[in-house]
Amino acid sequence: MTPANCPRCGGRLARDNDSGRCAPCQAAERVRLSAPPEVPATFWSHPPLRAALAERHLGRVIRAYRHHPYHGRAALPQAVVAGWLGITQAQLSRVENGPPMVHLDRLAHWAQLLHIPPSALWFSLPGSRTVATVRPVDLAPKALEEGGTTNRRQFHALAALAGLHASGCIDLLTSRATTPTSIGMDHVRYASTLVEEFRRADAQMGADALCDVAIHAHDRLSAWAAKASYSRSVGDALQSALAELAIQAAWLAIDANRRAEARPYLNEAIARARIADDSRVEVRALACMSLLLRQDRPSEAAQCAEAALRASAGWATPRLRTLLHLRAAHAHATLQDSLGYEREMTRVRRAFDGGEHEDDLPFITFVTAQEVTGIQGLSYLVLGRADRAAICFRSVTATPAGTHRRNQLYYTVQFARAANRQGDFESAAEAGLKALPEVGRVRSGRVSALLAEVRSDLAGAGTSLPRVREFIDAHDGTLA
Template sequence: MDAAPGRYCFSCGGRLARDNPGSRCARCLHRGRLEQDEAPELPEHFWQTDQLRDAFAAQHIGLVSVAYRVNPHHRRPISQERLGRWLGLTQAQVSRIESSPPIRDLDRLTHWARTLRLPPHLLWFDLPGRPRPRPAAVTARQELSSRGTLMPVALVGGTLETIRSAALAFRAADRQLGGGRLYAVVVRFIQTEVTPQLVGHTYPPSAVFAAAASLTDMAGWLAYDDDRGDLAAQHFVQAFGLATAAGDQALSAQALVSQSHLALENDRPRDAVRLANAGLALVRDDPRCGALRSRLYAMKARGNALAGVSSECLTALRDAEQELACTAPGEHEWLSPFDEAALAAEAAICLRDLNDWNAAERQALRVLELRTPDRARSRAFTNLTLASVQLRRGDLDAACETGTRVLDAATHLASDRVVSQLRALGRRLEPHRGATTVDDLLGRVTATLPAHRTAEAP
């Protein structure tokens, strides 16, 4: 077919046929239709992201699915609906698999692996006719085990690697899915994979107790994100006990951070400050805990801000900044991350509570500058802080525009806390009904947000 001079395919750069009025050649159009119907071939570097490696190591096909869909290689994230079409599943089924305990059925795992073209060497199961290569260490361990030789150290090491990888994968998925979809998964993992390692051993290693403390603290935050404060409190107390059993003062201090945060949410600023000070006393001289000390000072600052003690709040914020700036490499592996954006988010809340609107807005905008789009929940909470600042300053249009951004994000997050704070923003906007932007946002909130449910344990 004759080619049209001066017209080229938008995708491949080849010259377009004269009778082709579009912007892509027939070959690229065909390839595009195939990509809609089946998973594409992907380059080797696609599988090398930390999130995918951790998901594979956690042996959870749902977490692999999340990491696959949001991989930066895609021009835009793959939707659950599109992935479901490839797999012959509904969007709801994909969502349930991503947020439920791991699938163990080999036929279903094989279907996912073949459909998504998962590399066999990354899998934790064998595809029919394609056994995975066994590392020499694994082969030796299996051989010794078959001869009745006990290998407690090796087994514990392997368990720790699995727990470590699962924790990283859970944390990455939580940032994108929200606590409501992951709480039951993490609790089940603790019950089935972690707790058994704490019993039945003559000398359970402190490292397992440390891992259990970290995951239990994470479970508390997932419950808190799902608006289950009573469950969160129980997990935080359990995490402190496990950290004490591990002899790990840093993890004990982290559990106190979590309890301090919960005290703030329950309007108990003095308790929040007391718990933060207790945490600081535990990690006074630990060089690995600069970020943790910064987080503790941030909780102290928020408690003082809520109590209206401006000078103490600002002093604690300065201390938090100094600790974070002096954080040494080699951070404690089981501590939750705390970075510049996280500190800016806490500072924005402090300054809002002190009625310093301009400074609070600067800190909130700093968070949005630092947090990438995949950190959807973090950005949602920061936008909620920003909207509250804009509303208190009397800028209705800006507050509604910011609230709309949160509402758009909330439809993709399983976070009851985001929903409850959006509803609270709506209640504060009620007196301003009649303004077009307010009416539009309140109408969307009513139509979009799920009905409130009574929190129950899974």
């Protein structure tokens, strides 16, 4: 029997409504594919949800969430929710039906993504312990939009934590009073300055302290740009600058291990780049999209790299071609296509031999010999050749590059993964111990999740090696 009221908003349903929701709620539902909806506080008092939370099993919480009457008569499909969480439908099925998850990073990230009240959780969210994970958009949004003094100070504190100064123009992000009604090239230069400052800070400190600041900066600048007036010439430059800022926000979301949040920004960046007819920005967005997709959608990742190569034909520098062929090589390896991988790596070596060029784009400074070797290692790892992967990672970590601390840390943890797969538990623990101090300095959710995986695998191996026990204790004391 059709209920009399919409379970989502409480509005009266028409007699012939067989969907279980009113028309406005059905319209709102059309946007659910991109992110979890905001739900009322009463949502979490639903008995199946309360029972799942009491069991301390996040997989069962997610299943109860999907079947909540708030979403209508039909449950949310696993594929939709898996997309929010940045995993596949099969992985979500295992999460819902398997043993409880133990990795705190993933527990916390998914709980925040679904807006689960902290008071209902059996663990503490990182945001309750460190300002670096506070979301600026959650700092009393109404007061922030109205230029509230307290929230402006909080945002300034976060910007200072991120090392952002932005030529003294940071107030544009926090006060409606300074929002311009018309945009000139000085505002475009401001947006470009933000991109450069985020890039500089990211190379030194990782994404965890930067991601939310970048997302808020992008959303704020996009909002006032949508309402302001500007000339045609300024418009093209503005579209390119906002596309660059969207790419930077997407990359930081990837590195913060918040992959599901990245794709909308990359889609926006590609659209803005095409509006501005800026092939350089479009190529950067496609390169980042290839990185985002290579784990779960390697075929699409390879296509993005190939599309970027086509779009940059005629002007790509050797280093840019190196990066794009590296993206394609890793995608082919993930597809278990050894021939495709070897073909792309041959192109990588040929392009890399071309050396640096004065026209190299700023974002490819990380494409060094160490990065080429590191991607080889990642490819060997997914191809099941852990011995060769370990050799690559050992080579990268033996010759550290001081300007890319996060990359060094990332490949140190990857060496631990490769050594663990070889059964060399002692070397894996040594690498993990070496990485732990840096994890506190370079905050990267992606790296923290990988290190938690190493810890879990070493504990599951059942080894009694003292060095392994030392790493597990140090990891739990430092991160968990």
